[in-house]
Amino acid sequence: xxxxxxxxxLGLSLTAATAAEPEKSVVQVxxxxxxxxxMAPWRQSQVGRGTGTGFVIKGKKIMTNAHVISWGKQIxxxxxxxxxxxxxxxxxxxxxxxxxxxxxxxxxxxxxxxALPIGELPEVRSTVTTMGYPAxxxxxxxxxxxxxxxxxxxxxxxGNRAFLTVQTDAAINPGNSGGPVIQDDxxxxxxxxxTPGLENTGFFIPPQIIKHFLKDIEDGKYxxxxxxxxxxxxxQNPAFRKLLKxxxxxxxxxxxxxxxxxxxxxxxxxxxxxxxxxxxxVGSDGTILYHGNRVSLxxxxxxxxxxxxxxxxxxxxxxxxxxxLQLFTDxxxxxxxxxxxxxxxxxxxxxxVFTPLxxxxxxxxxxxxxxxAMLYELTYRRREKPETVREExxxxxxxxxxxxxxxxxxxxxxxxDKINGIKINKLEDVIRAFAEAKTDQHIMxxxxxxxxxxxxxxxxxxASVEILKTYNIxxxxxx
Amino acid sequence: xxxxxxxxxxxxxxxxxxAQLAHNPWEDSIVTVEITRQRYDMGxxxxxxxxxxxxxxxxxxxxxxxxxAEFFNDVTLIRVQRNGRxxxxxxxxxxxDFHANVALLTVDEEKFWPGLKAAKFANDLKxxxxxxxxxxxxxxxxxxKAEFNEFTxxxxxxxxxxxxxVTFSSDIEGLGWAEAVVNNGKLVGLTTSSDGxxxxxxxxxxxxxxxxxxAKGKFTGMGYFAFTWQQAxxxxxxxxxxxxxxxxxxxxxDIPPQEKKKDGLKVRDLILKVDGFDIDIQGDYLDPDYGHLxxxxxxxxxxxxxDTIKLVVWREGxxxxxxxxxxxxxxxxxxxxxxxxxxxxxxxxxxxxLFQPMDGAYMKRWGADWKQRAPFRLAYYDNQSKSEERAGxxxxxxxxxxxxxxxxxxxxxxxxxxxxxxxxxxxTDLATALESPKDGFHIFEYMNGSNIQKMVLDAAQxxxxxxxxxxxxxxxxxxxxxxxxxAGH
Numbered sequence: 001x002x003x004x005x006x007x008x009x010l011g012l013s014l015t016a017a018t019a020a021e022p023e024k025s026v027v028q029v030x031x032x033x034x035x036x037x038x039m040a041p042w043r044q045s046q047v048g049r050g051t052g053t054g055f056v057i058k059g060k061k062i063m064t065n066a067h068v069i070s071w072g073k074q075i076x077x078x079x080x081x082x083x084x085x086x087x088x089x090x091x092x093x094x095x096x097x098x099x100x101x102x103x104x105x106x107x108x109x110x111x112x113x114x115a116l117p118i119g120e121l122p123e124v125r126s127t128v129t130t131m132g133y134p135a136x137x138x139x140x141x142x143x144x145x146x147x148x149x150x151x152x153x154x155x156x157x158x159g160n161r162a163f164l165t166v167q168t169d170a171a172i173n174p175g176n177s178g179g180p181v182i183q184d185d186x187x188x189x190x191x192x193x194x195t196p197g198l199e200n201t202g203f204f205i206p207p208q209i210i211k212h213f214l215k216d217i218e219d220g221k222y223x224x225x226x227x228x229x230x231x232x233x234x235x236q237n238p239a240f241r242k243l244l245k246x247x248x249x250x251x252x253x254x255x256x257x258x259x260x261x262x263x264x265x266x267x268x269x270x271x272x273x274x275x276x277x278x279x280x281x282v283g284s285d286g287t288i289l290y291h292g293n294r295v296s297l298x299x300x301x302x303x304x305x306x307x308x309x310x311x312x313x314x315x316x317x318x319x320x321x322x323x324x325l326q327l328f329t330d331x332x333x334x335x336x337x338x339x340x341x342x343x344x345x346x347x348x349x350x351x352x353v354f355t356p357l358x359x360x361x362x363x364x365x366x367x368x369x370x371x372x373a374m375l376y377e378l379t380y381r382r383r384e385k386p387e388t389v390r391e392e393x394x395x396x397x398x399x400x401x402x403x404x405x406x407x408x409x410x411x412x413x414x415x416x417d418k419i420n421g422i423k424i425n426k427l428e429d430v431i432r433a434f435a436e437a438k439t440d441q442h443i444m445x446x447x448x449x450x451x452x453x454x455x456x457x458x459x460x461x462x463a464s465v466e467i468l469k470t471y472n473i474x475x476x477x478x479x
Numbered sequence: 480x481x482x483x484x485x486x487x488x489x490x491x492x493x494x495x496x497x498a499q500l501a502h503n504p505w506e507d508s509i510v511t512v513e514i515t516r517q518r519y520d521m522g523x524x525x526x527x528x529x530x531x532x533x534x535x536x537x538x539x540x541x542x543x544x545x546x547x548a549e550f551f552n553d554v555t556l557i558r559v560q561r562n563g564r565x566x567x568x569x570x571x572x573x574x575x576d577f578h579a580n581v582a583l584l585t586v587d588e589e590k591f592w593p594g595l596k597a598a599k600f601a602n603d604l605k606x607x608x609x610x611x612x613x614x615x616x617x618x619x620x621x622x623x624k625a626e627f628n629e630f631t632x633x634x635x636x637x638x639x640x641x642x643x644x645v646t647f648s649s650d651i652e653g654l655g656w657a658e659a660v661v662n663n664g665k666l667v668g669l670t671t672s673s674d675g676x677x678x679x680x681x682x683x684x685x686x687x688x689x690x691x692x693x694a695k696g697k698f699t700g701m702g703y704f705a706f707t708w709q710q711a712x713x714x715x716x717x718x719x720x721x722x723x724x725x726x727x728x729x730x731x732x733d734i735p736p737q738e739k740k741k742d743g744l745k746v747r748d749l750i751l752k753v754d755g756f757d758i759d760i761q762g763d764y765l766d767p768d769y770g771h772l773x774x775x776x777x778x779x780x781x782x783x784x785x786d787t788i789k790l791v792v793w794r795e796g797x798x799x800x801x802x803x804x805x806x807x808x809x810x811x812x813x814x815x816x817x818x819x820x821x822x823x824x825x826x827x828x829x830x831x832x833l834f835q836p837m838d839g840a841y842m843k844r845w846g847a848d849w850k851q852r853a854p855f856r857l858a859y860y861d862n863q864s865k866s867e868e869r870a871g872x873x874x875x876x877x878x879x880x881x882x883x884x885x886x887x888x889x890x891x892x893x894x895x896x897x898x899x900x901x902x903x904x905x906x907t908d909l910a911t912a913l914e915s916p917k918d919g920f921h922i923f924e925y926m927n928g929s930n931i932q933k934m935v936l937d938a939a940q941x942x943x944x945x946x947x948x949x950x951x952x953x954x955x956x957x958x959x960x961x962x963x964x965x966a967g968h
Contacts, residue, residue: 236886
């Protein structure tokens with residue numbers, strides 16, 4: 001009887017203590033992953049093992065970083081001071097803001113763990129504590145520091161996105177990723193990246209981004225953060241202000257360029273000056289005052305969800321006008337950053353491997369003359385000559401040697417222009433161009449110099465199966 | 480004591496071996512050449528520095544010194560020295576061609592010449608078994624053995640035009656500065672470049688041809704083939720082109736806009752013969768003097784710019800003969816001119832905005848390999864061609880901070896599209912456009928995709944700021960713009 005009482009008490013104290021002991025809701029995440037080989041897209045890398053941190057939030061989910069679980073084949077989570085590993089799977093992921101939510105099949109996993117509440121943006125100079133399972137030991141580790149500054153920074157997981165970020169001098173090391181940053185028993189951030197070479201600088205994802213992600217997925221699907229589709233420049237030159245008849249003060253940033261996005265082009269044009277976006281006055285340097293911090297105006301455009309409107313005030317033709325801008329997420333630039341979840345598309349014909357041009361592919365190439373044309377195609381054409389953009393530029397990535405293709409002089413790493421006279425706008429065009437050919441030979445034309453190659457149609461058809469077998473390629477395509 | 484004795488012995492042996500040195504006849508023909516030239520700082524084009532380089536020359540008939548043309552641009556002083564020591568003599572540049580990489584010097588002072596002997600050119604390069612490289616080194620003639628590697632065709636050291644080159648290897652270091660390569664008392668060629676133990680030599684028969692043509696006033700410049708071709712190693716390509724017999728020739732894949740003529744070459748022509756020589760599927764012909772060489776060499780083997788060469792091509796099932804007029808090698812053919820020689824760098828400053836032409840001289844700020852090292856977008860313009868409306872590019876290269884340009888000070892390395900509504904191809908366009916501000920404003924528009932596409936300055940305030948900016952930054956003049964013709968526009 002006495003023993004039982006003691007147990008109960010302990011149990012009670014456990015329950016009561018959870019809120020004040022957030023570490024009990026912090027878990028270790030182990031991921032066994034395999035990433036694709038972008039040069040030979042049917043192949044995958046050797047299984048890698050990585051560890052990170054996660055924490056329990058409401059709805060029996062574990063929040064962690066996207067980069068902790070990306071390309072995961074198996075994800076295991078371990079509770080605080082519990083030796084058992086539990087299997088987890090990804091429920092939602094946002095690669096752009098580097099957040100993921102995990103589910104655990106075993107309902108026992110969550111027993112005794114309280115969801116950590118998400119707090120508000122911490123103030124600069126206030127103290128925060130990080131919790132996680134960084135390298136250098138097995139047990140949970142705590143570090144404490146101050147909030148050093150708050151501004152927009154690049155999120156390196158995808159590499160082509162920037163969001164609000166909080167910098168702290170609390171140590172954030174590999175393994176800390178996905179761990180909570182705590183202030184007053186609430187989560188005020190998710191630790192996610194550091195800067196090599198800088199001391200005492202760690203970065204965490206602030207509550208605004210976390211909450212945006214959580215709200216986004218309420219409908220069961222992730223859409224992402226919207227973008228205004230404009231380039232803005234500071235409006236600090238007195239002559240330019242005078243030309244636009246803009247009052248001589250510190251308000252307004254100029255629209256320098258509007259991307260070919262219908263919703264943006266409908267509302268905004270070049271030389272409009274943005275005076276207010278949502279609740280924020282726009283400074284003449286293109287920043288807004290956000291919870292006491294001067295941050296990039298992009299933060300205001302990232303607040304709404306995909307498809308929502310944001311009220312704006314603009315200065316046009318010497319007058320202030322009010323309007324609203326509908327904001328959408330942008331997926332067209334995905335190939336310019338690191339991509340996840342979806343294995344690369346490819347098609348192999350006659351030993352020739354065709355795959356979409358992407359930064360993931362380009363990173364594996366040495367920088368040579370032909371890669372300049374690829375880099376231009378991938379990152380500059382859309383801004384400079386939007387009318388000439390191809391939906392999905394295709395490269396002949398490599399040629400798997402076989403007598404049928406042995407005489408081809410092009411051995412890969414070239415952009416494909418046309419096949420049998422058909423302009424190649426996407427991978428499906430490649431398949432169609434080969435399949436519909438009527439002539440004895442296939443003619444492939446390449447960019448940028450007009451080089452071309454010929455291959456016998458019947459021989460290539462006949463050799464295709466054998467080539468797949470020789471090189472152990474499971475399928476001639478992944479679409 | 481023993482050590483001292485040894486030292487004495489060593490010294491003695493050096494002295495005695497020097498005493499035994501025989502006179503090398505090349506001592507009377509090889510001179511040292513010192514060139515001082517203007518070197519412009521493209522970051523501050525109004526400043527001047529000088530650079531001095533030393534290379535080699537060979538005395539030839541007519542009281543002339545033959546050397547390579549490299550470094551003979553923007554020259555302020557040339558001096559030569561005989562015997563590898565002693566007095567330097569002022570020399571004059573008689574003639575130079577950078578694409579041929581040939582320069583001729585002379586010395587007006589008669590006292591320079593007695594004792595010097597004109598070198599004899601080798602007529603051919605059939606026997607290269609006893610080749611030596613000779614040069615002055617610390618007052619003594621250095622003569623080292625070299626081994627022949629191969630005849631090849633390579634781009635000039637300061638030109639994009641390919642011509643015959645001979646590769647040798649040797650233990651001698653630091654070659655490439657017109658050192659004489661000799662054999663059996665005759666000049667085999669002058670070095671142009673080196674890479675480790677290997678070095679490249681322009682053969683003497685080429686120099687002879689250039690000098691003879693030049694002396695007769697018939698040297699019209701180096702010609703070249705402006706089209707791009709690809710090898711036809713793939714037999715399926717011949718089938719595609721309808722060529723049924725033994726594969727030969729290479730395929731034209733690109734022709735620059737200025738060469739697209741009705742009766743000229745066409746893309747997908749199979750080039751069978753050039754100037755009477757059969758072309759194989761690798762793009763080589765059999766040169767009677769040097770063996771298999773790339774067809775590119777035929778533009779200079781026995782022709783100069785402006786000559787017409789007969790090309791036999793296979794087009795749509797028929798053999799045709801096309802007369803190809805060799806274009807003259809010109810650095811200015813490209814959108815980014817490859818080199819700018821003997822011209823002061825142009826610039827214009829307005830309201831602290833520094834504009835400069837985008838050319839090879841400017842791009843070398845990022846080094847000789849600027850195509851790899853310059854900001855990607857700038858370097859990529861080299862892949863783009865001139866168009867009818869735009870023959871060149873003007874760059875905002877820097878901003879000299881001043882109250883008139885507040886708000887712009889962090890921008891640079893962006894290319895101008897229009898100023899005050901007028902399209903800008905050269906510095907004269909820019910200066911002219913700035914004479915017509917729009918309602919008192921200068922409006923600068925940059926190329927689509929630049930990280931800023933528009934800047935505005937108050938024209939009157941920019942003008943008023945001009946002297947202030949020049950004084951503040953120590954600049955002599957707000958511009959240097961060449962007369963239109965001299966600028967090559």
